[in-house]
Amino acid sequence: MFDRQTLSLYRRLLGYIMPFKSLIAVTLLALLTIAAMEPAIAMVLKELVDESLIAKNPDSFVMMPLLLAGVFIIKGIAEYFSKVFSQWIAQKAVLAIRADMYHKMQHLPFGIFQSYGTGKLMSKITYDVPQASNALSTAWVILIRDSLTIVALIAYLLYISWQLTLLMLIVGPVVAYIIDKASKLMRNSSKAMQRNMGQLTERLEESLTAHQDIKIYGAEQYEQTRFQNTATELLNNSMQVTKVSALNVPLVQVLAAIALSGVVYVAMQMSAQNLFTPGELLAYITAMALTFEPIRRLTSINETVQKGMAASESIFELLDQPNEANTGTHTLENARGELQFNAVNFSYPNSQHAALENFNLTIPAGKTTALVGQSGSGKSTLVNLITRFYDADSGQILLDGQDIQTLERHFLREQIALVSQKVTLFDDTVAANIAYGHSEHDRDAIITAAKAAHAWEFIEKLPAGLDTSIGENGNLLSGGQRQRIAIARAFLKNAPILIFDEATSALDNQSEQMIQRAMDTLKQNRTVIVIAHRLSTIENADNIVVMQHGKLMEQGNHAELLAHQGIYSQLYQGQEFDE
Structure with a gap:
């Protein structure tokens, strides 16, 4: 026995x-x-x-x-x-x-x-x-x-x-x-x-x-x-x-x-x-x-x-599985949000192909950078590396000149607000979902964030307003409403780096226009990284990065890339800004 x-x-x-x-x-x-x-x-x-x-x-x-x-x-x-x-x-x-x-x-x-x-x-x-x-x-x-x-x-x-x-x-x-x-x-x-x-x-x-x-x-x-x-x-x-x-x-x-x-x-x-x-x-x-x-x-x-x-x-x-490593000890005062990728290589576990290969890119602080490319080009991998959900196999990623490997992990993630295509809400009230992870925020701050995300217009009509329970993963709300709650959460975090991974994909045209106006306000003095296929988002970006098979192929603004008559121009003409 x-x-x-x-x-x-x-x-x-x-x-x-x-x-x-x-x-x-x-x-x-x-x-x-x-x-x-x-x-x-x-x-x-x-x-x-x-x-x-x-x-x-x-x-x-x-x-x-x-x-x-x-x-x-x-x-x-x-x-x-x-x-x-x-x-x-x-x-x-x-x-x-x-x-x-x-x-x-x-x-x-x-x-x-x-x-x-x-x-x-x-x-x-x-x-x-x-x-x-x-x-x-x-x-x-x-x-x-x-x-x-x-x-x-x-x-x-x-x-x-x-x-x-x-x-x-x-x-x-x-x-x-x-x-x-x-x-x-x-x-x-x-x-x-x-x-x-x-x-x-x-x-x-x-x-x-x-x-x-x-x-x-x-x-x-x-x-x-x-x-x-x-x-x-x-x-x-x-x-x-x-x-x-x-x-x-x-x-x-x-x-x-x-x-x-x-x-x-x-x-x-x-x-x-x-x-x-x-x-x-x-x-x-x-x-x-x-x-x-x-x-x-x-x-x-x-x-x-x-x-x-x-x-x-x-x-x-x-x-007995190892915890997520947190070897970094440094922090930054008033992070500006400049990101640099220096010769970054990365492959997912059990994958035979590199997700990023000798990747070099500078994302300037306070500007909007759009990542463009077909599925599998490495756009979401960049997000995973910036947030340190994964660590690069080789090369460096710098935040304001500091290697993110040396930054305390919790501090690094405090500098980033992420709104992804897959919205995650919790079986709790609207207020608790907007202020998720930041319970110290008062109701006025929550309402301000909701208004900034154009979510207040439907929140105030709910039976209990901010105190309305929204069900498992917000299933009592529509797709567009769920997306705006998630965006309000990112607004409330007030981080210097904002990442929108297909954040407007679940919205109709009218709702998207509301979010675009809110994003225009939010972009001020912040670094914004956008992964999107809708041209209205991409055209207004300060810099557009075209990726293919984990490599940077082209970058520039909308007009420059169209004039270049390269990959971006072909994608633009074929409307193939897919994830």
Whole structure:
């Protein structure tokens, strides 16, 4: 059951309950009391037979029933405290594990976060943690209580007759071998179950977020089949664990029963030869019978332990991922927003092609720079590198002459406001979404930002105005309204660098004109980077950068690039400013 890897995992898992040493001590005392009461039952029965029934000792007529009742009362009280305290300790540990996992998720590097995927990360918290919780609550209590119980009972059996007890223990190595084999089989199946559960959560998350696309493309049956296949695989692995566990328990019990039968036969022969008193014979058989239930529980708990260890392995795999590096220590006073790319090279993980290759560009402070190019040209990669969602493989990116690698990461991101094509809103009020991450802003500042983004006109008509809840990802708002809330959030941040990644793509012409006017105001004394395909945005930029396959091909203003009759001119004529 406990190989070296399992012991290492379990020790680490138990580290989460170490802060509660006093409660652990009380729980262990309760478990020790429960274990001691098991042989005490056999001892009382021995005296009951020998003293009360055979010797007719009048003092024992009252004492023995009282002792028997006292044993069960003490055992019941100890069981209550062990169960309540162990569960409380386990739940506190689960709270700590979930907090650590959530903290880790907030600080994962962008690339690792993407490689896991939302569904798998959700599964780790929703499925893996409860599995590990069972190993922290039910499992360790049973392991300690029943192990102590078996030790106490065997010690009592050795006291009565060590020869018979050694005969009974012959089956021990066989039982250990069976449990070890079952543990390995269940661990492998449990690991497969963790993967299946991650895939199932991923399928569910995809189908719920893409339900409109599923309906419009008539893909209901396709998604049903994918979900069913994953669920069936999960079922198969679950049944594999169940079958191994179901075979493991009765097999151990059969072996124990065979040993018990042999021992009872020998004990009866010894009793017939007056080597045992009737009370000792009854006590010995009772103590042997009492070992059955703890052996059964220890064998059954193997399934819980293996599932918990597989879950713990999955949890610690996440927790052991490196945090997003924050090696920078410098800050800037009054950042102007000038950006320079010097011989920057970058490739995404597992990609065979460079996203940026020997890229050189200066984005002047206080000016608007538009990035133009077809899909895959590297426009969004520039944004990912500026924000340090990814770090360049080589070369330098400078902010006001300072290498961004040397800037404190939080400070760097404070200088940037990002509005992307994929708007992210939270299930909260309008005010909370606009002031997201900046709860210190007062309502006047929020209203000003909303007006600047031309969002106030619809906000004030909402049932509770700024205090209206907008639902999951703002699904109670229209696309254009959601976009304007996101832009208002960027306005409120008041950062020197503004990045608009297709920020007006969800707006109709009238709404876009509102945003363009707001952007014209916002551009003053700020560095604006625009990724867009609408000509109204690109034509007004101070500088247009044309990219292709991760390289800078052309740059200049709209008139200069048209006169150059190069790639920009071809894109302009073909209207191919796509992302």
